[in-house]
Amino acid sequence: MTEPRNFDAVAEQWDEEPRRVKLAGEIAAAIQEGIPLSGDWDALDFGCGTGLVTFQLAPFVHSITGVDSSSGMIERLTAKIATAGVSNVSAKLYNPDTAELSAGRYHLITSAMTLHHVKDIVPLLASFKALLHPGGRIALADLETEDGSFHEDPTGVFHHGFSAEELSDMLRKAGFSAVSIETATTIVKGERIFPVLLATATSC
Numbered sequence: 783m784t785e786p787r788n789f790d791a792v793a794e795q796w797d798e799e800p801r802r803v804k805l806a807g808e809i810a811a812a813i814q815e816g817i818p819l820s821g822d823w824d825a826l827d828f829g830c831g832t833g834l835v836t837f838q839l840a841p842f843v844h845s846i847t848g849v850d851s852s853s854g855m856i857e858r859l860t861a862k863i864a865t866a867g868v869s870n871v872s873a874k875l876y877n878p879d880t881a882e883l884s885a886g887r888y889h890l891i892t893s894a895m896t897l898h899h900v901k902d903i904v905p906l907l908a909s910f911k912a913l914l915h916p917g918g919r920i921a922l923a924d925l926e927t928e929d930g931s932f933h934e935d936p937t938g939v940f941h942h943g944f945s946a947e948e949l950s951d952m953l954r955k956a957g958f959s960a961v962s963i964e965t966a967t968t969i970v971k972g973e974r975i976f977p978v979l980l981a982t983a984t985s986c
């Protein structure tokens with residue numbers, strides 16, 4: 783049994799890894815391809831980290847709130863918001879053990895490379911659904927099922943990726959419809975190639 787990973791220690795250097803920046807750009811592009819974004823929309827980026835995906839989507843929505851359980855990540859995102867001087871991005875610390883996910887209602891909830899760090903996913907997806915306006919959209923990017931070799935440190939890795947069937951089942955169990963799963967991009971690590979799936983769905 784693993785325990786949650788402490789992302790605080792890596793927050794300051796998170797954006798210095800070019801592979802992460804590239805991946806975030808590719809995931810954001812896949813989200814935009816899968817879902818036509820609207821400048822009227824309020825969005826929430828769950829497990830936002832330092833906001834690599836959050837910032838990519840911000841120009842195309844009315845507002846976007848980055849939510850993360852790591853205070854280090856949220857501090858880094860808060861500093862980046864101040865430096866960039868953007869007014870439609872906000873950062874919010876979330877304690878999965880004690881707090882409600884977020885107040886507010888959203889038209890879009892995104893998440894990139896975070897679901898595999900969450901033990902119980904269906905309740906989380908149900909809480910996403912409760913936060914969405916009727917007809918609101920969800921876009922979740924994560925590893926396709928892998929053999930456990932993606933992470934050198936297995937701490938806080940609750941799932942070795944997901945199959946398209948697993949993602950579809952979990953989304954339907956949480957009450958989503960119009961579920962679609964695509965391969966968004968791939969991550970190359972040495973000689974290994976790890977596909978990243980993008981699941982999109984609608985809250986009815």
Ligand SMILES: C[S@@+](CC[C@H](N)C(=O)[O-])C[C@H]1O[C@@H](n2cnc3c(N)ncnc32)[C@H](O)[C@@H]1O
Binds near residue numbers: 899
């Ligand atoms: C692999 S990082 C991805 C960060 C960012 N989405 C990106 O693409 O750069 C996973 C993030 O999920 C956050 N996280 C892990 N478990 C979480 C939970 N239960 N609730 C909220 N955030 C969580 C971590 O703190 C970390 O910032």
